[in-house]
Amino acid sequence: MAVLKVKFTKTKRDKLAQILWILNWVSVVSGIILFSLGLFLKIEIKKRNEVMAKGDINSVPNMLISVGVIACIINFLGGKICYDCSDANKFSRWKLVMLPYIVCTFCFTFCILVGALMCYTMRNELEESLYLGLRDAIKFYKDTDIPGRCFLKKTVDLLQIGFRCCGNNGFRDWFEIQWVSPRYLNMASKEVLDRLKSNVDGKFLVDGVPFSCCNPSSPRPCIQYQLTNNSAHYNYDFLTEELNIWTKGCREALLDYYTGIMRSIGIAALLIWLFELSVLIGVRYLQTAMKNVLLLGDLEGESDGWLLENSFVETAKYNISIIKNLGKANQISTVSGMNDPNINVQNADCDKTNVTTKSIPAAR
Numbered sequence: 530m531a532v533l534k535v536k537f538t539k540t541k542r543d544k545l546a547q548i549l550w551i552l553n554w555v556s557v558v559s560g561i562i563l564f565s566l567g568l569f570l571k572i573e574i575k576k577r578n579e580v581m582a583k584g585d586i587n588s589v590p591n592m593l594i595s596v597g598v599i600a601c602i603i604n605f606l607g608g609k610i611c612y613d614c615s616d617a618n619k620f621s622r623w624k625l626v627m628l629p630y631i632v633c634t635f636c637f638t639f640c641i642l643v644g645a646l647m648c649y650t651m652r653n654e655l656e657e658s659l660y661l662g663l664r665d666a667i668k669f670y671k672d673t674d675i676p677g678r679c680f681l682k683k684t685v686d687l688l689q690i691g692f693r694c695c696g697n698n699g700f701r702d703w704f705e706i707q708w709v710s711p712r713y714l715n716m717a718s719k720e721v722l723d724r725l726k727s728n729v730d731g732k733f734l735v736d737g738v739p740f741s742c743c744n745p746s747s748p749r750p751c752i753q754y755q756l757t758n759n760s761a762h763y764n765y766d767f768l769t770e771e772l773n774i775w776t777k778g779c780r781e782a783l784l785d786y787y788t789g790i791m792r793s794i795g796i797a798a799l800l801i802w803l804f805e806l807s808v809l810i811g812v813r814y815l816q817t818a819m820k821n822v823l824l825l826g827d828l829e830g831e832s833d834g835w836l837l838e839n840s841f842v843e844t845a846k847y848n849i850s851i852i853k854n855l856g857k858a859n860q861i862s863t864v865s866g867m868n869d870p871n872i873n874v875q876n877a878d879c880d881k882t883n884v885t886t887k888s889i890p891a892a893r
Contacts, residue, residue: 533836537818539829545815546615552808553608559801560600563641566794567593573790577783579684582661589651589791592644593798596637600805603637606630607812620819627816634809641802648795655787659780663697670739671710686741692786694779695742700756702778707732708739738774747773810836 537545571590574581610627613619623630666685672678689695696702714721714733725731736757743751751773755761818834825832 535834536831537834538831542818543615546611549611549811550608553604556604556808557601560597563593564597580662580666581658586655586658589647596640596644599637603634614815614819631813638805645795645798648791656784659783663780668706670708673710689741692782693775694777694782695775696778697780698778700738700774703738704736742774744773749773
């Protein structure tokens with residue numbers, strides 16, 4: 530029994546074809562939107578590529594870009610097919626193409642759904658990439674004279690100023706690394722030498738942060754050195770007073786930023802998926818209705834259209850049986866092999882006397 534069977538008159542078929550023609554052109558626009566969203570996300574990731582570790586974070590924008598291009602091509606073809614379906618004679622050209630087209634479009638719409646879900650599942654990969662990338666960027670912050678790293682100081686400073694953050698997880702990350710370049714250290718100073726000797730690795734560690742961590746909205750001048758030393762500053766208590774530096778880590782700030790973008794893109798992709806699915810259902814009804822018109826032979830009469838020709842269970846069983854039988858064409862069936870004349874044939878005994886031999890004719 531057909532699933533969701535609908536009866537179509539000639540007028541309804543023509544209107545359905547016209548509506549689907551318009552919707553397919555709208556779908557072309559939706560494909561352009563998907564392409565633009567994927568390109569925008571790729572550019573935003575590229576902007577902070579220096580503070581991200583290499584990984585699969587580009588899989589989502591690449592997926593959206595690919596799906597957007599395919600959407601434009603498929604829906605452009607679908608618009609042409611639906612336009613011709615208003616005429617039964619023109620439909621005969623596409624009769625053999627429509628079912629493969631519907632199957633390919635279904636797979637394509639599934640890819641849109643996958644791309645939308647990936648926008649919500651890549652948070653962990655993005656968080657790990659940001660953690661590793663920011664850790665290395667902060668580690669090489671002082672290497673302003675080394676080629677390949679000299680740009681990291683500017684990158685990190687602009688990042689902390691723009692996103693109002695400090696460090697990887699927080700401002701205390703700067704306490705654990707030497708972020709002051711050795712060229713700016715006075716090696717003749719006893720204080721510098723004592724600090725270098727007090728560290729096992731010989732690093733110049735201070736309880737301070739770069740200037741880019743300062744909050745310009747704070748009424749007090751920025752305290753970026755000796756943050757944990759109350760006696761070093763007038764009327765200052767590290768434990769009770771609100772610090773005038775950014776306390777939020779840059780990893781969290783960037784993660785919130787990209788998560789907001791991907792959620793918006795994911796919602797847009799889900800809406801486009803629902804729209805594409807509705808167009809696909811309409812094309813399926815049009816294909817079955819036009820096919821039945823040709824079978825009935827009455828181009829002006831009524832015809833049935835359906836979503837599935839058989840029930841869901843029967844369709845699933847049929848498709849499963851096809852999958853199971855794949856690859857069995859070259860296999861020899863054990864049942865048919867029992868009737869194979871080449872099987873279980875006894876070898877002739879060459880020693881038996883009843884074997885007749887042809888005599889050689891005598892020469893004349």
